[in-house]
Amino acid sequence: MKNLMRRFAPDQIRELVLLVLIAVILLFFNSQIENYFNARFFNRVSASVSIVGVLAIAQTLVFLTRNYDLSIGSIVGFTAFFVGQYLVAHNDMHPVLVVLMAIGMGALMGSVNGLFVAYGRIPSIIVTLGTLALYRTILVEFSNAQTILTAKLPDWIVDMPRLNIFSVGDLDFRFMVGVMLLVVIVFQLVFRYLPYGRRLYAIGSNPDAARMAGFPAQRIVFTAYILCGALSGLAGFMFLSRFGNVTVVAGQGLEISSIAAVVVGGVSNNGGSGSAIGALMGAIIIDLIENSLIRWPVISEFWRDSILGILILLAVASDTLVMSRLRNMWARSELQLTAVHAEKQDK
Amino acid sequence: MNKNSVPVLEMRHISKQFDMTQALDDVTFSLHPGEIHALVGENGAGKSTLIKIMTGVYRPDQGEILLNGNHIQIHNSLDAQKHGIAAIYQEPMTFPDLNVAENIFISHEDRGSVVNWNKMVTDAEKILDQLGVKLNPRAQARGLTLAAQQAVEIAKAISLNVQVLIMDEPTASLSVHEVSQLFKLARSLRDKGVAVLFIGHRLEEVLEIADRVTVLRDGKLISSAHRAEVTVDTIIRDMVGRNVEEFFNKKTVEKGDLLVSVRNLGRENIFQNVNFDVHRGEILGFAGLIGSRRTDVGLALFGIEPADSGEIVFEGKSRKIGSPQEALSLGIAYATEDRRQLGLTMPMSIASNITLPTLKKYLTKLGLIRQNEEAATAEEYRKKLELRAPSVFSAVENLSGGNQQKVMLSKWLNANPKLLILDEPTRGIDIGAKVEVHHIVNELAAQGLGVILISSDLPEVLGMSDRILVMREGRQMAIFDRAEATEEKIMTAAMGQQREEVPA
Numbered sequence: 072m073k074n075l076m077r078r079f080a081p082d083q084i085r086e087l088v089l090l091v092l093i094a095v096i097l098l099f100f101n102s103q104i105e106n107y108f109n110a111r112f113f114n115r116v117s118a119s120v121s122i123v124g125v126l127a128i129a130q131t132l133v134f135l136t137r138n139y140d141l142s143i144g145s146i147v148g149f150t151a152f153f154v155g156q157y158l159v160a161h162n163d164m165h166p167v168l169v170v171l172m173a174i175g176m177g178a179l180m181g182s183v184n185g186l187f188v189a190y191g192r193i194p195s196i197i198v199t200l201g202t203l204a205l206y207r208t209i210l211v212e213f214s215n216a217q218t219i220l221t222a223k224l225p226d227w228i229v230d231m232p233r234l235n236i237f238s239v240g241d242l243d244f245r246f247m248v249g250v251m252l253l254v255v256i257v258f259q260l261v262f263r264y265l266p267y268g269r270r271l272y273a274i275g276s277n278p279d280a281a282r283m284a285g286f287p288a289q290r291i292v293f294t295a296y297i298l299c300g301a302l303s304g305l306a307g308f309m310f311l312s313r314f315g316n317v318t319v320v321a322g323q324g325l326e327i328s329s330i331a332a333v334v335v336g337g338v339s340n341n342g343g344s345g346s347a348i349g350a351l352m353g354a355i356i357i358d359l360i361e362n363s364l365i366r367w368p369v370i371s372e373f374w375r376d377s378i379l380g381i382l383i384l385l386a387v388a389s390d391t392l393v394m395s396r397l398r399n400m401w402a403r404s405e406l407q408l409t410a411v412h413a414e415k416q417d418k
Numbered sequence: 419m420n421k422n423s424v425p426v427l428e429m430r431h432i433s434k435q436f437d438m439t440q441a442l443d444d445v446t447f448s449l450h451p452g453e454i455h456a457l458v459g460e461n462g463a464g465k466s467t468l469i470k471i472m473t474g475v476y477r478p479d480q481g482e483i484l485l486n487g488n489h490i491q492i493h494n495s496l497d498a499q500k501h502g503i504a505a506i507y508q509e510p511m512t513f514p515d516l517n518v519a520e521n522i523f524i525s526h527e528d529r530g531s532v533v534n535w536n537k538m539v540t541d542a543e544k545i546l547d548q549l550g551v552k553l554n555p556r557a558q559a560r561g562l563t564l565a566a567q568q569a570v571e572i573a574k575a576i577s578l579n580v581q582v583l584i585m586d587e588p589t590a591s592l593s594v595h596e597v598s599q600l601f602k603l604a605r606s607l608r609d610k611g612v613a614v615l616f617i618g619h620r621l622e623e624v625l626e627i628a629d630r631v632t633v634l635r636d637g638k639l640i641s642s643a644h645r646a647e648v649t650v651d652t653i654i655r656d657m658v659g660r661n662v663e664e665f666f667n668k669k670t671v672e673k674g675d676l677l678v679s680v681r682n683l684g685r686e687n688i689f690q691n692v693n694f695d696v697h698r699g700e701i702l703g704f705a706g707l708i709g710s711r712r713t714d715v716g717l718a719l720f721g722i723e724p725a726d727s728g729e730i731v732f733e734g735k736s737r738k739i740g741s742p743q744e745a746l747s748l749g750i751a752y753a754t755e756d757r758r759q760l761g762l763t764m765p766m767s768i769a770s771n772i773t774l775p776t777l778k779k780y781l782t783k784l785g786l787i788r789q790n791e792e793a794a795t796a797e798e799y800r801k802k803l804e805l806r807a808p809s810v811f812s813a814v815e816n817l818s819g820g821n822q823q824k825v826m827l828s829k830w831l832n833a834n835p836k837l838l839i840l841d842e843p844t845r846g847i848d849i850g851a852k853v854e855v856h857h858i859v860n861e862l863a864a865q866g867l868g869v870i871l872i873s874s875d876l877p878e879v880l881g882m883s884d885r886i887l888v889m890r891e892g893r894q895m896a897i898f899d900r901a902e903a904t905e906e907k908i909m910t911a912a913m914g915q916q917r918e919e920v921p922a
Contacts, residue, residue: 277512
């Protein structure tokens, strides 16, 4: 037991549990639905996870600091629409510039959130609820009720979702999944190995202490919002590429998906704990369940909507009931180990 | 300590004012490398303000700060840290989700752009070894004891090359063994040439650890002397030796019947074995320092945090008081020290505030509020207590502190209490209003109310009370009669210098 505890931290156990959960979900629906797991299903889920996964990382950035971003869905819709509109008018724009434009647009909107939360000290739930409505309103106002049409977009962006990196049998690992995985890996490393990442955990872990600790806590929260916005902008670009036809309601509800993903993935809403890998697994679980339920006639369509809510509640409850106990158990056992160690030294 | 050395930190003619209060008044004070300097004073003497100026939380109104002989400005905690000034507090400021090594190095800007976990752990081990602290650098801070968390913060300060380490009541929550460990740490820091500023309420600890003792009182520096030149008596004298400027118009009232009798009252881990009687017409003062748990006894009597041992005999009957409703129905009222948060509903009118606990009396059969009766009641108290407000419908938040206090008194008096518990009734209100409140309380006692007066203001307790109960860390230290009570005796008891067994 002791050895086991030394090998795995509570959060790693949580990631293992999530992995098992993914397997259980797959096995369960496989027994319920004929021809459940096929190439088409895999591609559908992976395309959807690509976007929600990026948004889950965005949400994780601010969650770690004990904040929220409810405006994510609006940022996705905003960038998808206006980047699309610009692209329709300028079909020859270089793809790299298009991506940078989307990221920059998102970062700008994120910086507005960050400004109010970090420097204005306004609760993030209020700020981002406000900008959720604000960004959406601007989108509706300046869109002239138009729709971006796939037909008017350049070919490269329309073809991108089907761009394949490699295949295993029928299963395609597509470019967008690669982008998402790259984001996850980069931020997993940032969270673990950059002082910036560690300070995100510190701020969420004890905001009062962060204020006294002598590192620029406000600036770190501010940049977390900028990064969150930038990633949402990237997701907006991916959204445009995936769907092509973009209306003014694009991205609505993605804020809930992203929150569900991070919470299920073990990023604590009290800040201070969670990982990029966990957030990704949360996103996978959510998309898997959503896409599977569509094909499972036992549950009515109306109940499907409540699944996200139930998942969020279950995840938060398990976090408070199970994870906090596990963490305390680990902390105590580490102390015991230290004591034993110290005694040996004394002898 | 080398007296000729240049002080590492020098505060010259520092003054700081908050609203009406002169928190610091022309304080000049210096810290030398390699000394442990104790700062003592009553609650509100200005210790915290001085520390907060050193750590950049507040800016002084006047005065200058010198570090190693050079003028500096401290704008925020980052500045303080850059100047080598660090503080540890009673409440540790660690990050529970990070491990010990991370906590030590979280503020470092010079450890490269990538976290090297192995190096961080070995560096942390080195610092902890140097301090003689046995902690696993990989352990999460979450499970550490308070003492261990303080050790982590000290290690952090060391890692930042601290020149001045402020310890703000670090021993308040520690066991005896942990205190001696902490003192060992403090001494090893001193021997390394760090200036340690130690703030403490326990004088025996101060005398044990300090090389130099500075006393603040009412924002002024009273004395600063070498350890050999001071004794407990001189420190207490310096702490309390002020003139009683306020005039207490104490009426001598014939002691009435026994109203409440408290025997061996206790609440686990909060206070134990509290014994006292209150008669009708009597004012019983509760004195003690912060953390003496005076307020908790009041809260137990009012049923907010019920006692779990002992007995309360109210008007001859043993009572269990489990909620404020029960307390109120017996005739016990409690006016809280925290007017703003707990006592009054700020945006509501004077009248609504006064009738809040007794609203049932103002309802029609349909359950509607009879507003004119409410107003009439409020009007009555406005006259009786000389409440200065445009009308009884004015919002309480627009009133001065003194008038808010009167609204709170009205509110509880309207419940016709037999026992009135007043917690810091004059904190934060100006002298004139204070005298008025004292006058009202004296009147109430003269009318036969029993009053428990909880106050940190010693002259107030001395001037108002018939008897004074002194507490320290949840224990009853003494009860003094009005005639025998002096500030010195009360402070001595509150500091735990002696313990008198009192037969209630």
